[in-house]
Amino acid sequence: MSVACARPGCTVSTRLLRVSDAVGAGETPLMFCKQCRSVRHCSRECQASHWPKHKEQCNKMKAVRSTPLLL
Ligand SMILES: [Zn+2]
Numbered sequence: 001m002s003v004a005c006a007r008p009g010c011t012v013s014t015r016l017l018r019v020s021d022a023v024g025a026g027e028t029p030l031m032f033c034k035q036c037r038s039v040r041h042c043s044r045e046c047q048a049s050h051w052p053k054h055k056e057q058c059n060k061m062k063a064v065r066s067t068p069l070l071l
């Protein structure tokens with residue numbers, strides 16, 4: 001199983017889900033979107049350039065996540 005950067009056109013991916021594992025293996029760790037934590041990007045640049053497209057999905061995911069199901 002591998003995880004790819006969410007920005008369309010970016011081919012960076014990693015097999016390792018934990019940032020510490022990826023760094024240890026010399027791979028690029030992908031960072032979760034801090035808002036929705038449902039997509040990953042390889043860099044701030046990818047995050048920033050994907051944001052206009054991701055924004056709508058991100059706000060939806062954030063709304064779902066903020067629903068208090070586990071109180
Ligand atoms: Zn990327």
Ligand SMILES: [Zn+2]
Nearest residue numbers: 033035036058
């Ligand atoms: Zn997001």
